[in-house]
Amino acid sequence: MGYFNPEPKRRREDLFNMESELSTLDSGLKRGKLVVVSGLRRYGKTSLILTYLNEKRLDYVYLDCRLLPSGMISLNSFLNLLEEELSRHDWALKALRGVEEVSVGGFGVRFKVRSERSLLRVLHALEGKVLVLDEAQELRRSGYRFDSLIAYAYDHLDLKIIVSGSMIGLLYRFLRINDPEAPLYGRAFTEVKLRKLSDAESREFLIKGFEQEGVRVSDEVINEAIKRFDGVIGWLTYFGFALTTSGEDIDSILDKASKLALSELEHALRVYGIGERRYREVLKIIATLGRARWSEVKRGVEARLGRIPNNTLATIIKNLADSGFIxxxxxxxxxxxxxxQHGIRKYY
Ligand SMILES: Nc1ncnc2c1ncn2[C@@H]1O[C@H](COP(=O)(O)OP(=O)(O)OP(=O)(O)O)[C@@H](O)[C@H]1O
Ligand SMILES: [Mg+2]
Structure with missing residues (x-):
């Protein structure tokens, strides 16, 4: 292992510098039932959560909601994900043996009847454990009210819940904890906000990481990486891994990274259907200018795509901000x- 392993970290010794986040997560789970871990893409949310849970040797069910199908999410596809995860843990097989709604065997766990009632029965059997909903904003794309499910678990079960998301605005729009009309309204929770590394922290991370790999890298390259990857720990990891495994130069690593970021962006914009063109155009203008005022964005979009009403542009900008892209x-x-930004400038 080591800092540059690209998988989410699971062991304390591989996790750089997240002491205070670990302790906020710990006290949040000890004192309350719900912790929200928020941070933009590649800030280390999954690593923080998994390292914490493994370190404390807690039994947990980890659901990565990004693995749910694109388009509308059915209760059934959620049950598929849950079955798969439960089947991986011996403790879960044991806990579910007496539950009538599921069959448990060498194949793992299967729901006999795929209904909300069965889901609730299973959640009851998981009392005392931790439920992790990673990238939970994805659950907003469903006719099934997953926010009600979380509220039910919060109110009625002895279950700790960690909700995490990189599209922070969308996550809170889904949870609606401050909306009196919403199921989770007013529930107490702890927020763990992940942040960027400072330049000094980025330097320390890179130097230690290269030391672990026994690779010597010049100060010049380290400085360049600090500048280009701007304290995003996932990108610094990507860079360190690429440099040590393939020896590519920083420009081509950055190009590859930005293509990856672009493909994730494309995937996220797909939900807007034919409106997608305007989203792309807004991003392109902002990326090209570096910083853009509202009027500049509007003028730019209109020059390329014709008139755009203010409220339409406002919605686009809000969605892009709530998704963490701008x-x-x-x-x-x-x-x-x-x-x-590099990817949009170069390849869009
Ligand atoms: N504290 C850390 N120490 C060492 N490596 C880390 C740390 N945090 C994250 N990483 C590395 O950065 C990358 C992204 O981490 P992780 O997947 O945990 O972040 P994330 O916020 O969940 O990302 P995403 O938004 O893509 O789900 C991984 O390669 C991981 O190994
Ligand atoms: Mg993650």
Missing amino acids: RKENEEYEITDPVL
Whole structure:
């Protein structure tokens, strides 16, 4: 293992510098039932959660909601994901043996009847454990009210819940904890907010990481990486891994990384269907200008695609900000991820 292993980290010794986040997560789970781990893409959410749970030797069910099908999510596809995860744990097989709604055997766990009632029975059998819903904003794309399910578990079960997401605005739009009309309204929760590394932390991470790999890298390359990857720990890991395994130069690593970021963006924009073109155009203008005011974005989109009503543009900008692709700083919009910005400039 080591810092540059591209998988989410699971062991304390591979996790760089997340002491305070670990302790907030710990106290949040000890004192309450719900912890929200938020952070933009590649800030280390999954690593933090998995390392914590393994370190504490807690039994947990980890559901990566990004693995759910695109389009509308049915209760059935959620049950598939749950079956798969439960089947991986001996403790879960044991806990579910007496539950009438499922069969348990060498094949793992299968729901006999695929209904909400069965799901609730299984959740009851998981009392005392931890349920992790990673990238939970994906659950918004469903006719089934997953927010009600979370509220039910919160109110009636002895179950700790960790909800995590990289599209932070969308995550909170899904949870609606401050909306009096919503099932989770007013429930107490702890938020663990992940942040970027400072330049000094980025340097320390890279130097230690290369030391672990026994690779010597010049100061110049380290400085360049700090500048290009802007404290995003997942990109620094990607860079360290690529450099040590293939010896590529930083420009081609950055190009590859930005293609990856672009394909993730494309995937996320698919939900907007034919509206997607306008989203792309807005991103392109912001990426090209580096920082763009509202009027500049509007003028730019209209020059390419014709008139756009203010409220349509406002919705697009809100969705892009809630998805974490752009942010507003002093009345100007910018792309949050420098690697994505590079990709949009170069390949869009
Ligand atoms: N504290 C850390 N120490 C070492 N490596 C880390 C740390 N945090 C994240 N990484 C590495 O960065 C990459 C992204 O981490 P991870 O998948 O945990 O982040 P994430 O926020 O869940 O990302 P995503 O938004 O893509 O789900 C992985 O390669 C992981 O190994
Ligand atoms: Mg993750």
